[in-house]
Amino acid sequence: MVMRNRAAWLPWALPAIVLVTVFFVAPFLLNVRFAFSSWTSFRAEITWNGLENVRTLIDQDLLANAVTVTVLYAILCMAIQNTVSLSLALALQRTSGINTVFRSAFFLPTLISPLAAGYIWRGLLAPDGAINSFLGVEWAWLGEPSTALVVVAFIDAWKWSGLITLVYIAGLNSIPKSLLESAKVDGAGPWTRFRRVVFPLLAPALTFNVAVTLVGALSAYDVIAATTGGGPGDHTRALNVVMRQQWGQGFFGSASALGFTVTLLVIATAVPLVWWLRRREVTG
Amino acid sequence: MRAVLKYTALTLFAIPWVLVPIWLVVVNSFKPAGEAAELGLGLPRTWAIAENYGIVLDRGGYLMGLVNSLKVTVPIVVAVVFLGAAAAWAFGRSRSRWLQAAYFVMGLSILLPPSIIPTVYLLRALSLDGGSLGYVLTMTGCRLGIVIFLATGFVRAFPRDLEDAAAIDGASRPQVFVRILLPLLRPVLFVGSVVLIINVWNDFFFALFLLQGSANATLPLSLFQFASGTLQSLNWNLVFAHVLLTTLPLVAVYVVAQKRVLAGLTEGALKG
Known part of the structure; x- marks a missing residue:
């Protein structure tokens, strides 16, 4: 039969394979080379230089700080986002008129660009802004080292929480009702039902959301560009922020090394996380 | 009774989470520069809708x-x-x-x-x-x-x-x-x-x-260039007008x- 002919499938996948190969895989492989190459705007020739870029970044006290900031940012962002979204999902799980209105309202921030979200919260959190005058304090949320990173991560979480809430609702609704009913009959209270039935069965949605928010936040840039630009000092100077600065100054090799560091962090985070959460899913 | 409590809590949460941010953008994009610099949530004392949006359409690209x-x-x-x-x-x-x-x-x-x-x-x-x-x-x-x-x-x-x-x-x-x-x-x-x-x-x-x-x-790039174009302090009225216009097409859809x-x-x- 025509449909079972093996070779005939290739043309259908070929355009996608070519595009992904040229515009994703090739840059990915080139990055491994550039990260360990001398390549600047002052000398167009690209030559292998081993760990020179990494050494320079360490000597300038850029690398360790950027890695710490990026990892902290990702963890904060993931924690805030999943706490808010899971709570909202539990409250809005049932599909009803009023719940749809709330779901719709909480989805709105997702439509706003992270850059615009940065400007909005920078306005709200200004020292003489609305939030401080409501709280009766005068605090430069984005200007103080102790709060800047948390606030920036919060803004990123705020922007994405609407979408993540919907994924959690989808996960909650895929839990068989009969299971919850029988747990209720057996005398399990709401908290026990959540801990023993809902939470383990929510594993696919949880896996997805935790992985997506962590991995996404490791590439943080937009919100920081709109709010702190990396400051105060270097307290919010994540890897991509340093990468952009290095790129702007013409240090293309160092910029590649920073990009490659993000990739390594993503691999180090995602692989064990997906593996561990998948195992929990099965045994959970 | 529990439902009333739940929806009261949700509303109380939605006000700072969704309503205030949107209101801040809209109301300040209607104010002249000096008034918008206060970043307040009150209605404009002087309205500057035409001026602000005119500038964003014209200079803001x-x-x-x-x-x-x-x-x-x-x-x-x-x-x-x-x-x-x-x-x-x-x-x-x-x-x-x-x-x-x-x-x-x-x-x-x-x-x-x-x-x-x-x-x-x-x-x-x-x-x-x-x-x-x-x-x-x-x-x-x-x-x-x-x-x-x-x-x-x-x-x-x-x-x-x-x-x-x-x-x-x-x-x-x-x-x-x-x-x-x-x-x-x-x-x-x-x-x-x-x-x-x-x-x-x-x-x-x-x-x-x-x-x-x-x-x-593209729009985010033009927003960034526009916002960064004014050194030091942002012209909040214009930035918010740009934010609103940038977000509007998606919200409309x-x-x-x-x-x-x-x-x-x-x-x-x-x-x-």
């Missing part, structure tokens, strides 16, 4: 940004959806080891962050740097993976009898694709497009590296399609 954003978003979404669906069909049905290996690479492209610096280098080598085409191709290559992954799951979960029957009846492969596959994949392609549109319309990072000059600047968007995302996102 809004209209050009809008055209540029449409010029890249539409081709990217169309290319990702159709090329992704075609590839998902092949990955879902073929048993070729080569194609299965390619599918694995597609999966990796979802997880790993795109390498932006070598992309600039590559586009320069292909003489595609700085312009819309290079940006469209790059975004398509980097976003295909997720749609392929979701759609392939869908294809695999679906028996192939329907396709075989159509083939026996003499339908060509493109006919089977258009008449059977695309309708079958509609829910997952819809969800994919929603996320993709939000993603591409709001993209700043890729645009910053790949699009050069204001002639190619969302208001029209929100029922389907919400239903699609809560029902179709994780299946397959």
Whole structure:
């Protein structure tokens, strides 16, 4: 039969394979080379230089700080986002008129660009802004080292929480009702039902959301560009922020090394996380 | 009684979470610069709607940004959806080891962050740097993976009898694709497009590296240039007017399609 002919499938996948190969895989492989190459705007020739870029970044006290900031940012962002979204999902799980209105309202921030979200919260959190005058304090949320990173991560979480809430609702609704009913009959209270039935069965949605928010936040840039630009000092100077600065100054090799560091962090985070959460899913 | 408590709590949460941010943008975009600098939530003492929005449309490069954003978003979404669906069909049905290996690479492209610096280098080598085409191709290559992954799951979960029957009846492969596959994949392609549109319309990072000059600047890029153009302190009234105009097209589409968007995302996102 025509449909079972093996070779005939290739043309259908070929355009996608070519595009992904040229515009994703090739840059990915080139990055491994550039990260360990001398390549600047002052000398167009690209030559292998081993760990020179990494050494320079360490000597300038850029690398360790950027890695710490990026990892902290990702963890904060993931924690805030999943706490808010899971709570909202539990409250809005049932599909009803009023719940749809709330779901719709909480989805709105997702439509706003992270850059615009940065400007909005920078306005709200200004020292003489609305939030401080409501709280009766005068605090430069984005200007103080102790709060800047948390606030920036919060803004990123705020922007994405609407979408993540919907994924959690989808996960909650895929839990068989009969299971919850029988747990209720057996005398399990709401908290026990959540801990023993809902939470383990929510594993696919949880896996997805935790992985997506962590991995996404490791590439943080937009919100920081709109709010702190990396400051105060270097307290919010994540890897991509340093990468952009290095790129702007013409240090293309160092910029590649920073990009490659993000990739390594993503691999180090995602692989064990997906593996561990998948195992929990099965045994959970 | 518990329901009353719950919805009171939700409303109290929604006020600072959604309402106040939106109100801040709208009301301050109506104020003259000095008043907006106070960043208050009160109504304008003096209204400056026409002036502010006039400046954003004129100096802020809004209209050009809008055209540029449409010029890249539409081709990217169309290319990702159709090329992704075609590839998902092949990955879902073929048993070729080569194609299965390619599918694995597609999966990796979802997880790993795109390498932006070598992309600039590559586009320069292909003489595609700085312009819309290079940006469209790059975004398509980097976003295909997720749609392929979701759609392939869908294809695999679906028996192939329907396709075989159509083939026996003499339908060509493109006919089977258009008449059977695309309708079958509609829910997952819809969800994919929603996320993709939000993603591409709001993209700043890729645009910053790949699009050069204001002639190619998309809306986020034009917002950033506009906001950074005024040194030190922002002109909040103008920045917020720009934010509002940049977000408005997506919100308008969302208001029209929100029922389907919400239903699609809560029902179709994780299946397959």
